[in-house]
Amino acid sequence: MGKKKEPAAKPFYSVLILAFVCSTLVAGAAVGLRPQQEKNRLLDQRKNILRAAGLYDKNKAVETLFSVIDTRIVDLDSGDFVPQDKLSPDSYNQLKAAFSSEFGRPLDQEADIAGLRRLEKYSLVYLVMDNNTITQIILPIRGKGLWSTMYGYVSLDADLTTIRGISFYEHGETPGLGGEIENTKWQAGWQGKKVYNPQEKIALQVVKGKAPTSGKEAQYQVDGLSGATITADGVNDLMQFWFGEHGFKPFLDNIKTKGGNNV
Numbered sequence: 001m002g003k004k005k006e007p008a009a010k011p012f013y014s015v016l017i018l019a020f021v022c023s024t025l026v027a028g029a030a031v032g033l034r035p036q037q038e039k040n041r042l043l044d045q046r047k048n049i050l051r052a053a054g055l056y057d058k059n060k061a062v063e064t065l066f067s068v069i070d071t072r073i074v075d076l077d078s079g080d081f082v083p084q085d086k087l088s089p090d091s092y093n094q095l096k097a098a099f100s101s102e103f104g105r106p107l108d109q110e111a112d113i114a115g116l117r118r119l120e121k122y123s124l125v126y127l128v129m130d131n132n133t134i135t136q137i138i139l140p141i142r143g144k145g146l147w148s149t150m151y152g153y154v155s156l157d158a159d160l161t162t163i164r165g166i167s168f169y170e171h172g173e174t175p176g177l178g179g180e181i182e183n184t185k186w187q188a189g190w191q192g193k194k195v196y197n198p199q200e201k202i203a204l205q206v207v208k209g210k211a212p213t214s215g216k217e218a219q220y221q222v223d224g225l226s227g228a229t230i231t232a233d234g235v236n237d238l239m240q241f242w243f244g245e246h247g248f249k250p251f252l253d254n255i256k257t258k259g260g261n262n263v
């Protein structure tokens with residue numbers, strides 16, 4: 001007696017059902033995990049902000065450490081704080097804003113020294129508070145390196161020119177070359193450096209080779225990145241941009257003249 005023949009379409013339907021079940025599971029997991037991913041992203045961002053301010057301690061909860069920090073939104077053009085009821089810092093994403101027609105604008109070539117292409121109207125800023133007094137201001141920064149856009153934070157002392165620390169948390173530069181912007185030893189070399197000279201010009205600069213340890217320029221100069229001058233130039237350009245007129249200069253001038261009273 002001959003064997004009963006299987007219908008040719010049966011394996012096809014089995015594969016189709018299996019594919020459907022698997023894709024449903026994967027899609028379900030992706031959606032289900034999204035809130036946790038968002039929570040982790042925020043936690044990571046806060047860690048990087050704390051690192052720039054020299055306040056990170058791996059033995060303490062990030063949320064506890066972050067409680068001394070007041071997150072605010074600043075209008076980059078006017079340098080004024082934006083009221084929280086107009087725009088909430090909790091829901092504002094400035095990187096997305098730069099590419100929206102409502103909250104961003106294109107930068108012309110002359111202004112765009114950091115290679116951003118578009119700039120957001122409003123930026124987040126992080127104020128380290130001690131009894132209603134600002135002790136540090138942490139600013140988000142970004143700009144083009146050799147291969148990638150480099151994202152970081154820089155923290156300024158209450159004198160609004162001395163750097164308390166920097167951190168770079170995302171980039172695509174080459175490990176061991178431009179990727180050394182992540183090296184905490186190199187980042188430590190920024191502490192105590194000054195951004196502005198007495199004429200209010202941006203004098204802060206990553207040099208080629210070792211920065212001088214004495215002399216007039218030593219207070220503004222940071223060690224270079226060996227074999228990665230293009231990345232280092234990118235860091236210089238982004239500092240020029242964010243401490244300049246299109247970046248945080250109007251805001252820092254406001255804080256200086258109003259003494260932080262508009263906080």
Ligand SMILES: Cc1cc2nc3c(=O)[nH]c(=O)nc-3n(C[C@H](O)[C@H](O)[C@H](O)COP(=O)(O)O)c2cc1C
Pocket residue numbers: 146147173174175177178179225226227228229230231232
């Ligand atoms: C595979 C490869 C990766 C590189 N990655 C970087 C980099 O991330 N950043 C950088 O500035 N230069 C990088 N360079 C080197 C640059 O092409 C250039 O030589 C260097 O920036 C010059 O810096 P120097 O004057 O300090 O040697 C890379 C070169 C190669 C071949």
